[in-house]
Structure formats: structure tokens, C-alpha cells
Amino acid sequence: MKKLKKATLLCITVAIMMVLAGPIGAGESEKINLNKATVEELVQLKRIGTKYAERIVKHREENGPFKTTEDIIKVPGIGPKTYELNKDRLAVE
Numbered sequence: 001m002k003k004l005k006k007a008t009l010l011c012i013t014v015a016i017m018m019v020l021a022g023p024i025g026a027g028e029s030e031k032i033n034l035n036k037a038t039v040e041e042l043v044q045l046k047r048i049g050t051k052y053a054e055r056i057v058k059h060r061e062e063n064g065p066f067k068t069t070e071d072i073i074k075v076p077g078i079g080p081k082t083y084e085l086n087k088d089r090l091a092v093e
Contacts, residue, residue, distance in 0.1 A: 031089060032089055033091045034066040034069065034071075034072060034092050035065040035066055035092055039054055045085075045086045045089060046082070047081075048078075048082065048086070052078060055076060055078070056072065056075050066092045069087060069090035069091065070083060072086075
């Protein structure tokens with residue numbers, strides 16, 4: 001009987017963890033379009049704070065849309081390391 005209670009408790013615990021982890025992981029997998037994103041959306045990227053997000057928007061407004069996701073490196077202060085950390089979350093469509 002003790003094994004059944006432990007197994008049930010374990011299953012419930014795992015189910016709760018999966019439910020809670022779902023929404024957390026989902027936010028990170030969403031693509032952020034460099035040509036449409038707001039400052040608030042851009043700060044969700046790794047190593048991108050408000051100032052860098054504002055620079056991305058300013059660069060887009062002054063130079064037109066990004067042609068590739070790698071073009072984010074043209075924004076002052078954003079280098080290859082930041083691009084590499086975020087490349088799977090970026091889009092330009």
C-alpha cells in the first residue's frame with residue numbers, strides 16, 4: 001500500500017511540474033521579429049536590456065528593415081555573442 005501511495009504522489013507531482021513548466025518554456029520559444037518587435041518584446045532576448053532594445057528600434061527606423069537576423073550585429077553594442085545566444089528566437093519576416 002505504501003508503494004502505491006508513493007507512486008501516486010510521484011505521478012501527481014510530475015503532472016503538476018509539467019503543467020507549470022509548459023507556459024514558462026513556451027515564452028522562450030516564440031520568435032521575435034526584429035522588424036516589428038517593440039522595446040518590450042525585444043527585452044525578452046538574452047543580454048538585451050531597454051537601452052539595447054531602443055537601439056534596435058532606432059536602427060530599424062533609420063536604416064530600414066533588417067534583411068537577415070544576423071544584421072542585428074550592425075546595431076551599436078550588439079555583437080556576435082549576443083546574436084549567437086538569440087539566433088534561434090529571431091525572425092525578420
